[in-house]
Amino acid sequence: MNIYALSSGKGPSGIAIVRISGSDVYNICKRITKLKEIKVTEVNFCKFYNPKNDNVIDPEALLLWFPGPNSYTGEDLAELQIHGSNAVITALLTVLSEEKNCRLAEPGEFTKLALQNDKIDLLKAESIGDLIHSETELQRQQAVKLVQGNASNYYNDLREKIIKSLAFVEAKIDFAEEDLPEKVLKEAHKSIKKIHSEITKIIEDNKVGEKIRDGFRVSIIGEVNAGKSSLLNLLSKREVAIVSDEAGTTRDIIETYLNLDGYPVILADTAGIRDAKSEIEKKGISLAIGKSKEADLNIVVIDNSSKKINIEIQKIINQDTIILLNKSDVSDKRNHKFDVDTVLVSVKNNKNIDKLIYLIKTKLSKKFSSNNNVLITRERHRTKLNECLKELDKFLKKDQSIDLELAAEDLRMATRHLGSIVGKVDVEEILGSIFKDFCIGK
Numbered sequence: 001m002n003i004y005a006l007s008s009g010k011g012p013s014g015i016a017i018v019r020i021s022g023s024d025v026y027n028i029c030k031r032i033t034k035l036k037e038i039k040v041t042e043v044n045f046c047k048f049y050n051p052k053n054d055n056v057i058d059p060e061a062l063l064l065w066f067p068g069p070n071s072y073t074g075e076d077l078a079e080l081q082i083h084g085s086n087a088v089i090t091a092l093l094t095v096l097s098e099e100k101n102c103r104l105a106e107p108g109e110f111t112k113l114a115l116q117n118d119k120i121d122l123l124k125a126e127s128i129g130d131l132i133h134s135e136t137e138l139q140r141q142q143a144v145k146l147v148q149g150n151a152s153n154y155y156n157d158l159r160e161k162i163i164k165s166l167a168f169v170e171a172k173i174d175f176a177e178e179d180l181p182e183k184v185l186k187e188a189h190k191s192i193k194k195i196h197s198e199i200t201k202i203i204e205d206n207k208v209g210e211k212i213r214d215g216f217r218v219s220i221i222g223e224v225n226a227g228k229s230s231l232l233n234l235l236s237k238r239e240v241a242i243v244s245d246e247a248g249t250t251r252d253i254i255e256t257y258l259n260l261d262g263y264p265v266i267l268a269d270t271a272g273i274r275d276a277k278s279e280i281e282k283k284g285i286s287l288a289i290g291k292s293k294e295a296d297l298n299i300v301v302i303d304n305s306s307k308k309i310n311i312e313i314q315k316i317i318n319q320d321t322i323i324l325l326n327k328s329d330v331s332d333k334r335n336h337k338f339d340v341d342t343v344l345v346s347v348k349n350n351k352n353i354d355k356l357i358y359l360i361k362t363k364l365s366k367k368f369s370s371n372n373n374v375l376i377t378r379e380r381h382r383t384k385l386n387e388c389l390k391e392l393d394k395f396l397k398k399d400q401s402i403d404l405e406l407a408a409e410d411l412r413m414a415t416r417h418l419g420s421i422v423g424k425v426d427v428e429e430i431l432g433s434i435f436k437d438f439c440i441g442k
Contacts, residue, residue, distance in 0.1 A: 002028065003105035003113075004096045006089060013084030018092055020102075021110060025076040028099050029063060032092075038065045038078075048082065050095050057091045058082045073110055074117025115423065122423030123152045126378065130213060137262035142212050142375065152422050154374045158195055159418045162392075165191045166411040173404055189396070192411070196392045199385055202374055206367055207382075209375030211296065215257060215266040216364050219291045221316055222301035223309075224272030227326040227347040231301060232256065232269040234347055235357075253287055261357055263364055268295070273312050285312075292316050297363055299356070304344065305330050322359050328352070381421050388417035 002022025008015070020028060029038055033046040044063040047056055062081040071077035082088050096102055106112075111128055114120045120128070127146030134140040145151070165188035172185060211217075220228045233239055236256050254269040270291055271284030289312065292298050297320055302309060304325040317323065323342040325334060329349050334342075341359050345352040376382050391414035398407045 002099070002102040003109055004093070004102060005105040005110070006093065007079070007110075008084070011084040011086040011089050016082050016084035016089050018080040018082065018089070018096070019077065019105075019110060020080070020096065021071070021073045021075045021077045021105075021113060022102070023076065024101060025078050026065075026067075028096070028102065029065070029078050029080075031099075032057075032095060033063060035063075038063065040065050040067060048080065048092060048095075050091070052098070057095065058088050069117065069119075072119065073113040074119045075113060121152050123155070123381075123421060124149060125423075127151075130377065136259045136264045138212050139264055142209065142377065146377065151374045155418060155421050158198065159415055161191055161195055162411055162415050162418065165189075166408060166415065169404060169408045169411060173408060192392055192395055196389065196396065199389050199392070202376065203382065203385055203389070205376060207376070208367055209377040210379070210382075211367075212264065212375070213377045215264040216296045216367075217266050217268070217294060218297045218299060218360065219268045219270060219288075219295040220299045220301060221270055221288060221292050222272065222299075222313060222324075223303060223306065224274050226272065226301040226303045226306075228272065228301045229254075229269050230347045231299070231324070231326075232267060234350065234353060235260070235267060252284060253291055261361060263361055265360070265364075273310050275310075289316070296320070296367065297322065297360065299324055299360075301326050302336060303327055304335050306335075309336065320363070322356065322363065324356060384417045384421050388414045391417065 002020060002024050004018060004020040006016060007019045008017040026038065029035075031051045032048050033044070034049060035044060035046055038044055044065065046061055046063050048058045048061050049056055061083070064079040064081070066072070066077045066079075068075040068077070080092065082092060093104075097104065108129070111120070111125050115122060115125045124147060127143050131140065131143035131147055134143050168184045168188040220231055222228050232254065235258060252271075256267050258265045258267050260267075268291055270288030271281065273285050273288060276282050276285055298316060299322050300313060300317055301324045302313070304327050317338060317340060319340060321340050323336075323338050323340055325336060325342060325344045326347050328344045328351060329346040334344055341363070343352055343355050343359060345356060347353070376385070391410045395407050395410035395414070398410070
């Protein structure tokens with residue numbers, strides 16, 4: 001079966017790219033171009049035709065030919081570059097749909113073929129999706145590192161070390177009567193203990209990788225009529241929240257996704273905190289306080305001209321807080337002092353908002369784990385690492401002189417969990433490692 005799809009965005013555009021992959025792509029391309037030969041090392045300048053009536057679909061087009069297995073999917077693959085009008089795109093896709101054994105690709109099917117044909121691993125397949133959907137510079141940088149194989153190489157290296165330790169244990173079981181050095185098991189135990197420590201460090205990352213991928217949660221908390229909703233609208237550059245002089249306008253939590261100077265941020269506006277009488281407003285204040293506890297960072301907005309600060313707001317203030325003394329257009333003297341980062345601003349006049357954005361970026365960047373080159377980007381990876389860690393725990397706690405077979409099973413399970421992150425599980429590697437390291441059978 002051959003598959004095809006529009007790989008670029010929908011028209012109109014200057015150029016559109018259509019991909020075809022499968023066993024009969026070469027013949028399909030010859031039929032729709034009428035080229036006698038399709039060159040591999042050159043770009044083929046051609047016309048695209050409808051084979052049924054010889055009508056020209058595009059008089060000036062390009063064809064790039066990638067014979068398998070040296071292609072993205074591992075199969076024969078062609079990229080057709082055409083003019084990007086909707087009419088040209090539709091005409092070419094219609095012609096391809098009428099070819100025998102040729103159908104429209106399902107979402108992600110080209111990458112799925114690449115995975116099935118061992119062109120990429122599962123981790124890289126996921127990271128390609130992350131790169132396509134990246135909206136901020138930070139997300140792009142993280143996805144690029146994963147696409148380049150940084151995490152895959154790291155996990156594969158850890159897995160190979162576990163397999164080597166398992167090989168030592170398996171050798172001790174299968175060749176108990178042989179005179180194998182006693183230090184073999186000690187070396188395996190030492191290696192697994194080190195791996196256990198490395199995986200623990202990766203897991204204890206405050207979920208930074210997932211936050212870069214999904215967005216850091218930043219909550220705007222503060223008094224009523226302090227300018228919280230106005231700040232949300234200003235940072236969002238659009239009217240997200242209703243702004244009114246009437247106190248208690250915001251009752252529910254309003255969230256918006258921002259690209260804040262390269263940082264992905266989910267910004268939440270919350271109800272103003274005060275001693276409320278209305279049950280609805282009390283519920284809104286309760287939600288606001290709960291949201292502040294979940295946030296990676298809180299922006300506490302206080303009216304600089306106010307004389308007293310609500311006790312509940314004071315409880316929220318900590319090192320993960322930025323104090324925003326608003327309405328400096330009314331009073332430009334700082335009337336309140338705090339031991340945390342504070343900015344005197346005027347949301348109304350857009351004064352010192354650039355300082356606020358800088359502070360947000362600075363405080364969020366400090367959450368990055370400087371010791372880890374590998375960041376967990378999905379819950380699936382975290383789950384598998386935790387399962388691997390549990391098996392290594394069990395191995396380290398066993399008396400290997402008695403429970404050698406069970407200890408080996410712990411390591412087998414650990415390799416499976418670690419291997420499933422990149423989509424690789426191969427028991428035969430263990431046998432290969434035994435022969436390599438011990439030269440058994442000489």
